[in-house]
Amino acid sequence: MHTDTTRQAPPATSAVPPVQTGHTPRTSPALEPAVDAIFDDVFLSIGQAVGLRASFDYEAVLWVRNHFRPKFLNAMRHFGDRWLEDRSRVTAVCAMFGERAVRYANGADVIDVEAVRQAGADVERYCQLHAARSNGSRGRINSDAATGMIAGYWCIWEPAP
Amino acid sequence: MSVDQIDVMLNDCLLAAGQGIGTEKPVDFDAVVWWRDRYRGFFMRALGRGNSYEADRRRVTAVGRYLGQRALHHAANAASVDLNAARLASHDVETGCQMNAEREGVASAAQPA
Numbered sequence: 001m002h003t004d005t006t007r008q009a010p011p012a013t014s015a016v017p018p019v020q021t022g023h024t025p026r027t028s029p030a031l032e033p034a035v036d037a038i039f040d041d042v043f044l045s046i047g048q049a050v051g052l053r054a055s056f057d058y059e060a061v062l063w064v065r066n067h068f069r070p071k072f073l074n075a076m077r078h079f080g081d082r083w084l085e086d087r088s089r090v091t092a093v094c095a096m097f098g099e100r101a102v103r104y105a106n107g108a109d110v111i112d113v114e115a116v117r118q119a120g121a122d123v124e125r126y127c128q129l130h131a132a133r134s135n136g137s138r139g140r141i142n143s144d145a146a147t148g149m150i151a152g153y154w155c156i157w158e159p160a161p
Numbered sequence: 162m163s164v165d166q167i168d169v170m171l172n173d174c175l176l177a178a179g180q181g182i183g184t185e186k187p188v189d190f191d192a193v194v195w196w197r198d199r200y201r202g203f204f205m206r207a208l209g210r211g212n213s214y215e216a217d218r219r220r221v222t223a224v225g226r227y228l229g230q231r232a233l234h235h236a237a238n239a240a241s242v243d244l245n246a247a248r249l250a251s252h253d254v255e256t257g258c259q260m261n262a263e264r265e266g267v268a269s270a271a272q273p274a
Contacts, residue, residue, distance in 0.1 A: 040194075047180040051184065052181075
C-alpha cells in the first residue's frame with residue numbers, strides 16, 4: 001500500500017488535539033483523543049488494503065479496536081506521540097493486516113472475528129520479530145535513532161532494561 | 162450512546178471509506194482527522210434523534226465506501242487524497258444523503274442529514 005510521508009499535523013481548529021512530533025511521553029488521559037484519531041487512520045488503512053474484496057463484521061471491527069487500542073496507547077505512553085513520524089511504517093503493517101484478514105476469510109464475502117484474530121496474531125508476531133531485530137541491529141534501544149525503529153504499536157514490545 | 166461507541170462507528174465508517182479508496186493513493190492524515198471531526202458530530206446528532214447504528218450500519222458503511230470513491234475521484238492527478246479531496250467528497254455524499262433523507266421524510270430541507 002502506498003503511504004504518505006508528507007502529511008501535516010491536523011489544523012489547530014481540529015477537535016482532536018494536534019498529534020505531537022516530539023518524543024515526550026504523555027499521560028494516558030492526554031493520549032486518549034490522539035489514539036482515537038490514530039485508530040481512525042489505522043482502520044482507513046486496513047480498509048484500503050482490503051478494498052472491495054470483502055466487508056467486515058461489526059464484531060470483527062470491535063475486536064480489532066479492543067485488542068489493539070490498548071497496545072497503541074501503551075506504545076504511546078512509552079515513546080510519546082510520534083504518529084507523524086511512525087505513520088508510514090504503521091500503516092504499512094495495516095496493509096499486511098488487511099491482506100492477512102482477506103486470506104483468512106478464505107474467499108468469504110465477510111471478514112469475521114476469527115479471520116481478524118488470525119491476522120492480528122500474524123501482525124503481532126511480525127511486530128515482535130521486527131522490534132527484536134531492530135534492537136539487535138541498533139544496540140541501545142533507548143536512543144532516538146533506535147526508537148525510530150521500534151515496531152511497538154502492534155505488540156507492546158518491551159525493550160530489555 | 163457512549164463516546165466509545167461513537168468512536169467504534171467512526172472506525173467502522175473510515176474502514177469503509179478506505180475500502181472505497183483502495184491502494185491507488187495514500188490519504189493525508191489531516192484529511193482523516195477532518196473526516197473524523199465532521200462525522201463525529203453528525204453521528205452524535207443522528208443517534209441523539211433516535212437512529213440505531215445497528216439497524217443502519219449496512220447503509221452507513223455503503224455511504225462510507227462511496228465517500229472513499231468520491232475522494233479518490235476528487236484527488237484526480239494528485240499524489241494523495243488530501244484535505245480538499247476529502248471536503249469535496251463529503252459535499253457529494255452529504256448532498257445525496259440530504260436528498261434521500263428528504264425523500265424519506267426524515268429531514269427538512271434546512272436540516273443537515
